[in-house]
Amino acid sequence: MSRSQPAPGWLQPVTDYVPLTLFLIAYLTTDILTATAVLIGATLLALILSYSVARKVPVLALLAAGVVAVFGGLTLFFEDDLFIKIKPTIVQVLFAAALYGSYLFGRPVLKLVLGTAFPLKEEAWRPLTIRFSVFFLVMAAANEVIWRTQSTDFWVAFDTIGQIVITFVFMMTQVPFLMRHQLEESKGAETQDS
Numbered sequence: 001m002s003r004s005q006p007a008p009g010w011l012q013p014v015t016d017y018v019p020l021t022l023f024l025i026a027y028l029t030t031d032i033l034t035a036t037a038v039l040i041g042a043t044l045l046a047l048i049l050s051y052s053v054a055r056k057v058p059v060l061a062l063l064a065a066g067v068v069a070v071f072g073g074l075t076l077f078f079e080d081d082l083f084i085k086i087k088p089t090i091v092q093v094l095f096a097a098a099l100y101g102s103y104l105f106g107r108p109v110l111k112l113v114l115g116t117a118f119p120l121k122e123e124a125w126r127p128l129t130i131r132f133s134v135f136f137l138v139m140a141a142a143n144e145v146i147w148r149t150q151s152t153d154f155w156v157a158f159d160t161i162g163q164i165v166i167t168f169v170f171m172m173t174q175v176p177f178l179m180r181h182q183l184e185e186s187k188g189a190e191t192q193d194s
Contacts, residue, residue: 007054015046015061017164019068024160032081032152039084040072060095060113067091085147088159092140100133124181128174135170139163 019042027035043065050057071087074080102109108125110132120128143163147155 007050007056011050011053012058015050019043019046020160020164024156027156032084032156033076033079035156036072036075036081036084040069040076043068058113060098060109063094063098064091067094081152085143085152085155088143088163089140092136092143096133096136096140099129099136103129118178119183120178120181121183124177128177128181131174131177139166142166 019039022042023035023039026038047057047061047065050061067087067090071083071090074083099109103126108129110129111120111125114120143159146158150158
């Protein structure tokens with residue numbers, strides 16, 4: 001049996017963003033129910049791709065795919081877009097709870113996810129975990145406000161393009177914190193590389 005191998009850099013962006021892109025395209029060319037079916041199928045294919053390339057599926061991706069399957073399935077079964085609209089809220093709240101809960105139990109998921117890319121001092125993981133947890137809760141609240149007060153067209157744009165842009169901006173605002181709390185060994189390695 002083959003062991004898991006490090007995932008290539010292109011894999012996560014593809015598995016994260018291609019299903020959303022296909023959902024957006026399907027919505028713009030058909031309707032919300034067809035787009036939901038496309039999202040479910042694309043998410044399943046993304047899991048298969050992740051496993052076939054890296055021989056593993058990240059836990060958070062598996063959790064998100066499960067929520068997509070359940071809420072997308074409910075959307076299709078009841079022919080009611082309410083379920084797909086609350087799906088981002090559920091995912092964001094689960095991410096926030098998983099991040100903060102894992103830190104409380106002494107095994108911060110954020111460190112497992114980001115630790116190799118960003119080796120940080122131990123004391124940096126608590127505030128960073130809190131920042132990410134609060135960010136996910138704010139995104140969940142924003143989703144609730146938007147789907148309840150705006151058109152489906154606006155919600156789809158927010159769910160696909162808006163959330164990606166906001167997440168990117170949030171990540172960029174964390175770069176100074178990451179740089180300040182970087183481990184000395186990794187700072188030295190960067191200096192030698194340049």
